[in-house]
Amino acid sequence: MLNYGYTILLSATNQEVAAKGYLTQLGVHHHSVRNCFNLSSDLMEPFRQFVDSKVLERIDYDFDEYVKLELVDVLNHEVTYNNKTFILKNALSQYIHDCFSFLNSQRDAIGKVEFKNEV
Template sequence: MGLILSACNREIVAAGYLTQLGIHHHSNENQFNLGSDLMEPFCSFVDVWVREQNFNALSPDVKFGLIDL
């Protein structure tokens, strides 16, 4: 999720929005509250994908699969 969250945050900043101001995430320690809010619906898709995979280590192929997702 970190790769997807960072890509989302780059788009938020490029559009001129502040990543610190979130709707449901509003921690002072999290600088990416808005990105966390926008990524929340996608967490379940990533969870299902990871559960369906049969791997024992976080190999480059698994990382590329997450990026493709």
């Protein structure tokens, strides 16, 4: 389940990185010659927690199409990024934009990715 969820997250990250004109192969912490998605693997790290959480909720379930759809739907869950509420897919897009701005010295910091505070 984790591998399936991470693949979905990696795919969404690859789309964002490529859409912004960057190469997915050249990473910061990930730098394997066998990994074509080193940069995306770096950038998706703060978002793994949402896949982990969904897998923990479904740990006793069969890994069937229902669970697969729930893992895809993680991209639509509300999260907090930089003290604002986004769906995960939009938070990922904003986070990647902010990371590239930071790397280009156009920004001093990058926001924190968290579960949405529900009271």
